[in-house]
Amino acid sequence: MMHARPPELRRRGGRVAGAILRMRTRPLSRLPSTATGALRDRSGSVATIFAVAMVPVLIAAGVGIDIARATSSRTALQDAIDATALAVAHLPASTSQDDLEAKALLWLNANLNNSALQNVQLDAALTNGEAVLTATAAVPTTLTAIAGFPTVPVKAASTVKWGLGHVEVALVLDNTGSMSGTKLSRLKAAAADLVTALSDSTDSNDPNALKISVVPFAAAVKVGSTYRGQTWLKGAAPKQYFEDNDLRNDLFNQKKQQNRFTLMDQINTAWGGCVESRPAPYDIDDTGPISSKPQSYFVPYFAPDEPDNNTIESGSWWPQYFTFPNNYLSDGTTGTNNWEDRQGRKQKYTGAPGNGGGPNKGCDMQSLVRLTTNMTTVKDKIAAMNATGNTNIPIGLMWGWHTLSPNQPFADGAAYDDPDTKKFVVLLTDGDNVNDATNNSNRSSYSALGYIWQKRLMGTDGVTPLDENSSASQRTAAMDARMLAACTNMKAKGVTVYTVRIDLSGSASTALRECATTPDMYYDIDSSGLGAAFSNIAGSIGRLRIAN
Known part of the structure; x- marks a missing residue:
């Protein structure tokens, strides 16, 4: 129920509301001056x-x-x-x-x-x-x-x-026939400059800060004739050099070992100083000779006298006409045309050889220089290098490793775990690995791998050796595989590998690229760029580290 508000209250409420409304709408200018001044202050x-x-x-x-x-x-x-x-x-x-x-x-x-x-x-x-x-x-x-x-x-x-402390460098340099002329001249100049650059960047107050070896290679490597008589070198090839220990794969008849030094003495010919490749697995490893492992020893290079008669029986009913390039002695028999009988007769090694070659045929390169601090010796060897023969990169690479190794035959290198020594190989070649597939009964030229029929070159599977029925391309592939296996073993020991391939058209060498420690350590260049490449390598070898 609603009640009416009294009249006086209604009137009062209206006046109050109006006053409030007027107060709210008064302009600020009409406020007291004291108020506006306070606001401004x-x-x-x-x-x-x-x-x-x-x-x-x-x-x-x-x-x-x-x-x-x-x-x-x-x-x-x-x-x-x-x-x-x-x-x-x-x-x-x-x-x-x-x-x-x-x-x-x-x-x-x-x-x-x-x-x-x-x-x-x-x-x-x-x-x-x-x-x-x-x-x-x-x-x-x-x-x-x-x-x-x-x-x-x-x-x-x-x-x-100098972050490397002591440095050991092996220069493994291709001295094959294809290097003759301008390429070899450029190599000599670039290699000498490399030696100078390395020498200049090492501590002259430390006589052992830098050691360098030089390994010229072709179809073999020459260590030098002064090593005859060393305990790591056997005159006769052990039977373990051959598949199934079968001496029928040796060079001589009657399945008897023959001392190669003795045969050379009998024909008044000094050993040229080359050595042959050891059988697998020692062909890709720096293990020194072990008395219980005859195959771990080295043997002198010996290219046998090849048959006189160029009409040779070869198992077929018609005569086969062959040319044998290393015929330097009379076979001493007319009773047989069997090439193996003629080539393998040890009795013929008497008297002076003729002009057909000799047991050192294929051993015409310069001898290697072991690790030395004498940079004059190193440069003199580089200057004396000559071009001859075919390409066997694995044996050159292995002798480069042997010069750096703390193991025999030289044992010149520092221990692999020496924290103050770094080891390097610089490998240069202008060609692919070669093992000639010749058109004669030997089916190959003699090299540090012997003849191909001796089954001393391991195939790409690492299990089965190649024989006389293998093609030239198969032999190249097998040698590439042995080279790469040697590189892998070397790098596992802490050796840093640079590879340089010069003056070859076509695709780059996969094996050489993989052989290098890192991709940027592989160079595929024209020989005119050798100086720059070797300068880069010298800078890389001499690379310094920030100590603090």
């Missing part, structure tokens, strides 16, 4: 407080920006000082302090790509195989300057050592 104070409060905020923001700039600039300075230290450390130890600092500053500026850096100062020293560099600079600030810090100092330091 208060707004000015807020602006002042805000402005004052923003100063540290802006400084803080500026500090953040300037710290980021200084950090970036210091990183750039560190990169530049590291690169400079690497360059400086290649300078001779005799470099004067003034020359050192001048060159260092030049390299620093060349490597420094940061325009924010000002007042760059450099201190450099080169002592005892170390390059110690310290660089300081200033980075101008932005808003931080308001606080009284116009620049931020930055500093970078680098100490560089």
Whole structure:
């Protein structure tokens, strides 16, 4: 039930509502002057407080920006000082302090790509195989300057050592007939420059800092005739050199071992100094001779006298006419035309050989140089190299490894676990592996692998040796496989391998590329680029590490 409001209350309520409405709509200009003045004073104070409060905020923001700039600039300075230290450390130890600092500053500026850096100062020293560099600079600030810090100092330091310590390098160089002329001349020049570059970048105060060997190779490798009589060298090929220990695969009749040194003495011919490849697995391993493993010994290279008669029985009913290129003795018999009987007669090794060749045929390359600190000896051997014969990369590679190995036959190399010694092989060739498929009963020329019918070349499966029925391409593939297996074994011992292939058209050699330790250590170039390639290799071998 609703009740009517009294009249006086209705009237009073209307007046109150109107007053409130009028108060709400009164313009600000009609407020008392004291009120508007107070508001104006208060707004000015807020602006002042805000402005004052923003100063540290802006400084803080500026500090953040300037710290980021200084950090970036210091990183750039560190990169530049590291690169400079690497360059400086290649300078001779005799470099004067003034020359050192001048060159260092030049390299620093060349490597420094940061325009924010000002007042760059450099201190450099080169002592005892170390390059110690310290660089300081200033980075101008932005808003931080308001606080009284116009620049931020930055500093970078680098100490560089020869990261390799002692270095052992084997130069395994193709000296086959195809290298004759310009290619060999370019090789000699580039190899000599490589030796110089390596010598210049090592510590002259350490007489054992650098050792180099040189291994010229063709169809065989010549260690040198002075090694006759060494315990690791057997005059007669052990029966274990042949498949199933079968001496029928040796060079001589009657299944009897023959001392090759004795036969050469009988015909007044000195041993040329070449050696033959050991049988698998020793053909791809640096294991030294073991008395219980006769096949682990080395044997002297001996190219036998081949048959006189070029009408030779070969198992067919019609005569076969062959040419044998290494006929230097009379067979001493007319009773048979069987080529094996004629070739294998040991009785014929008497008297001086004729002009048909000799037991050293195929051993015409220069002898190797063992690891030495005498760089003159190394360069003299390089200068004396000559081109001859076919290509047998595996045996060249293995003798390069033998020169670096701590095992016999030479045992010149440091232990593989020596933390201060690094070992390198630089292998160069201008051709593919070759084992001639000749048109005579031997079906091959004699090489460090003997004749192909002796089954001394292991096939690509690593189990079955090749025989006289194999093709030239199969022999190349088998030799490539042995080369790659040797590289794999070598690298497993910590030897770093560079491979260089020159003046060959067509696709790159997969085996040589895989033989190299890394893809960038394989070079496939024209011989005109040998100097640059060997310079790169020298720089890589002499590469330094940042110590701190």
